[in-house]
Amino acid sequence: MTKExxxxxxxxxxxxxxxxLIVILYEMAQAYINQAILECSHGNVDEFRQSLKYxxxxxxxxxxxxxxxxxxxxxxxxxxxxVNRAMIxxxxxxxxxxxxxxxxxxxxLKSAFAQISSEDTRGPVMENTQQVYAGLTYSKGSLNESxxxxxxxxxxx
Numbered sequence: 388m389t390k391e392x393x394x395x396x397x398x399x400x401x402x403x404x405x406x407x408l409i410v411i412l413y414e415m416a417q418a419y420i421n422q423a424i425l426e427c428s429h430g431n432v433d434e435f436r437q438s439l440k441y442x443x444x445x446x447x448x449x450x451x452x453x454x455x456x457x458x459x460x461x462x463x464x465x466x467x468x469x470v471n472r473a474m475i476x477x478x479x480x481x482x483x484x485x486x487x488x489x490x491x492x493x494x495x496l497k498s499a500f501a502q503i504s505s506e507d508t509r510g511p512v513m514e515n516t517q518q519v520y521a522g523l524t525y526s527k528g529s530l531n532e533s534x535x536x537x538x539x540x541x542x543x544x
Contacts, residue, residue, distance in 0.1 A: 388418050388441075402511050406504035409449070413497035416445040417490050420474070424483045432481065439474045446470050466492060 399411055419442035426435040450467040453460040470492065473485040 388415075388422055388438075392418060404504065404507045404509045405512055406500055406507040408512060409452075409500045410497055410504055412445055412449050413493050413500065416442050416449070416470075417493050417497070419445065420486050420490050420493075423474075423477075424486055427477075427481055427483050435481070436478050439478050443471055443474055446474075463496075466496070 396411060396415055400408065403411055419438050423435050423438035423442065426432075426438055446467050450464060453464055455461065455464075470489045473489050477483060477486050
């Protein structure tokens with residue numbers, strides 16, 4: 388995953404509601420698994436395993452966030468366990484067929500949570516986060532991106 392993608396995920400996390408966080412975690416897991424598949428196709432075994440390791444961390448975070456008082460949580464846990472085992476098998480065998488199946492499963496879960504998040508009226512989980520203002524300016528022959536950060540970071544004197 389590129390530095391820009393990581394920064395994009397970081398910014399989105401600071402502005403996300405609880406259900407949007409779940410959607411972002413699914414997107415992160417998919418991005419890491421896609422990166423692993425790409426690295427495997429190029430023969431980069433170490434990077435392949437590193438990407439799977441990061442994807443496993445995301446899946447484990449999804450697993451830890453389950454509320455086991457609900458039956459659906461048990462079903463989701465079984466899916467997360469399956470995805471983790473598939474990533475372990477892929478790491479050992481260096482075959483990506485099962486990883487592609489996992490991406491499709493995560494995509495279906497992501498779209499379901501995206502529908503739920505559109506109905507979630509709660510605000511962002513993180514409070515007092517730094518505001519980021521971004522824009523594009525152009526001049527003759529160039530396009531410039533500018534990012535302005537709020538300077539007080541939540542403290543006022």
